[in-house]
Amino acid sequence: METIDVSENIASQIRAHGAETYPHECCGALLGLDAENSREVRALHKLVNRRDDSPRNRFSVTSDDVRDADRAAQKSGLEVIGWYHSHPDHPALPSEFDREHAWPWYSYIIVSVMDGKPGTMASWRLTDDRLRFTPEKISPEVSAEPESREASSNFNATSSGGLK
Amino acid sequence: MPVNVMIPTPLRPFVGKKSAIELKAATVGEALRVLTTEFADLRKHLYTDEGKIRSFVNVYVNDEDIRYLEKENTPLKDGDTVSIVPSIAGGR
Numbered sequence: 001m002e003t004i005d006v007s008e009n010i011a012s013q014i015r016a017h018g019a020e021t022y023p024h025e026c027c028g029a030l031l032g033l034d035a036e037n038s039r040e041v042r043a044l045h046k047l048v049n050r051r052d053d054s055p056r057n058r059f060s061v062t063s064d065d066v067r068d069a070d071r072a073a074q075k076s077g078l079e080v081i082g083w084y085h086s087h088p089d090h091p092a093l094p095s096e097f098d099r100e101h102a103w104p105w106y107s108y109i110i111v112s113v114m115d116g117k118p119g120t121m122a123s124w125r126l127t128d129d130r131l132r133f134t135p136e137k138i139s140p141e142v143s144a145e146p147e148s149r150e151a152s153s154n155f156n157a158t159s160s161g162g163l164k
Numbered sequence: 165m166p167v168n169v170m171i172p173t174p175l176r177p178f179v180g181k182k183s184a185i186e187l188k189a190a191t192v193g194e195a196l197r198v199l200t201t202e203f204a205d206l207r208k209h210l211y212t213d214e215g216k217i218r219s220f221v222n223v224y225v226n227d228e229d230i231r232y233l234e235k236e237n238t239p240l241k242d243g244d245t246v247s248i249v250p251s252i253a254g255g256r
Contacts, residue, residue: 025255034173051255058255063222063229066249079173083252090256098254101220103209105174108254128177130208 003137004082004107004123005040011138013044015118018086018111024055029069030082030107039107042078045069058097059085082107082123089114092122094133102126107136167240169199170247178206192223193236195246210248222249 017026029045047069051060066080073079083106087093092112102108104126111121124133169185179185187202189195196217200207210221217223223230224247230238240246
């Protein structure tokens with residue numbers, strides 16, 4: 001399993017962002033360093049959820065926002081290594097909608113926010129064939145284990161053992 | 165006409181880890197077709213199974229979003245830079 005290093009300070013910032021925007025989804029960029037055998041989040045770049053039609057269960061970031069995040073990362077000698085968002089009143093499991101809108105390589109951190117309180121946080125990576133997300137270990141552990149793979153109603157376990 | 169297609173980091177593993185690919189194309193659509201013909205594993209990350217550019221994949225020509233130009237028919241000239249930029253979306 002791949003690993004992403006997330007300090008408690010960064011994890012706290014993600015949780016706080018999720019609580020701040022509840023019951024809407026929060027989102028932002030993970031700025032950090034990626035090497036062959038390690039990946040570390042060094043800073044966050046908070047973004048505004050552009051989905052004003054259904055912000056409780058969707059988030060969207062424009063390509064201009066993405067370019068801003070890229071520039072912010074470069075200024076700090078970092079790169080955008082992934083994205084985070086919250087799932088208000090829902091587990092930290094990627095949805096089919098998440099899968100359709102993802103690329104491999106990026107880390108996708110999801111924080112579950114139940115009744116306004118941030119809880120489980122998990123990180124995911126899309127497989128190269130786009131068929132499923134695989135979990136990425138968050139180090140040190142920050143309640144990183146998903147509650148249950150079956151917990152997401154719009155998520156189907158596949159016979160290959162992954163999530164589709 | 166040689167143009168440069170800038171490859172975002174997540175897609176570099178599918179183009180031999182290169183950050184830019186030089187190719188000849190008269191339009192943006194042709195440039196992406198040439199690119200995904202040469203690097204077939206890239207195709208599914210840019211196009212849907214129906215052959216349309218994925219909704220979250222955005223293309224710029226020299227800093228101009230092709231949605232405000234002629235989309236995939238946007239003409240290219242020598243030395244143009246084509247950038248592929250995702251927009252990020254998700255939710256439960």
